[in-house]
């Protein structure tokens with residue numbers, strides 16, 4: 386066996402869902418109960434370098450330059466076990482990952498993190514992957530990571546197969562075809578959020594609105610794809626805001642209820658409505674945390690950014706635009 390290290394570096398962007406993934410048909414395989422639609426966001430990038438070496442006896446993970454915690458390391462290691470099995474190797478790896486997100490943004494980095502790791506690890510091991518097999522692989526690390534392989538607006542197909550091979554994401558509009566903007570409002574950090582898998586399972590098992598939520602997603606997917614094809618940001622925004630509110634409604638109706646918002650999140654919903662009365666294209670969305678995100682057109686972005694940063698409780702804003710897919714670096 387050669388003792389040579391095999392290395393690669395990749396980058397991937399975070400994504401925000403405009404039609405949300407919130408419910409699994411298979412927890413172990415991260416298979417969704419419904420399809421979803423999202424956009425990758427510049428400048429929310431993760432950069433990951435990996436080196437495999439037959440001489441190492443265990444995986445080592447470094448996050449932002451420091452040794453990562455046990456839980457995170459175990460999660461990365463379990464993901465690498467899947468890659469190793471596919472590649473037919475037992476080699477352990479050193480993983481160095483950095484989120485180039487503005488600090489304290491409170492934004493999920495698992496999507497960009499597992500997408501970058503999937504790209505880097507498979508390249509380092511010399512595996513020949515199509516974009517759809519890469520997306521299905523990234524999905525195993527974190528469901529939403531499936532949507533950070535492709536760029537611009539992507540659809541993650543629910544798929545039917547138990548092995549998940551038909552549950553991957555692909556781009557339906559590149560950033561230059563639909564120039565979306567998304568302004569993220571960072572609000573004061575609330576209590577630690579419930580993990581997304583736990584929240585999804587609690588909602589599936591106890592919310593009286595769960596089955597209807599899944600039906601809403603199926604209808605919203607049709608409307609959102611039509612809006613993207615028509616390059617209609619207003620139509621897409623209307624679906625996105627309704628879909629986000631429906632997801633949170635289903636989670637709120639779980640027992641016990643799951644409440645991710647703080648007061649500032651609610652004020653941001655009112656703000657979007659005021660902005661629309663003033664003729665702006667501005668639509669609310671929000672994930673498993675309190676940060677409001679406002680989808681808008683490039684023309685309206687400066688006004689939306691100003692209004693959101695003026696909202697009491699918003700400590701900073703991050704102006705994002707539709708970005709590209711995951712890629713090898715260097």
Ligand code: PMV
Nearest residue numbers: 402405406528529581672673
């Ligand atoms: O990828 P996960 O398991 O962290 O799930 C993400 C779930 C939401 O962010 C709430 C919605 C979505 O579609 O991204």
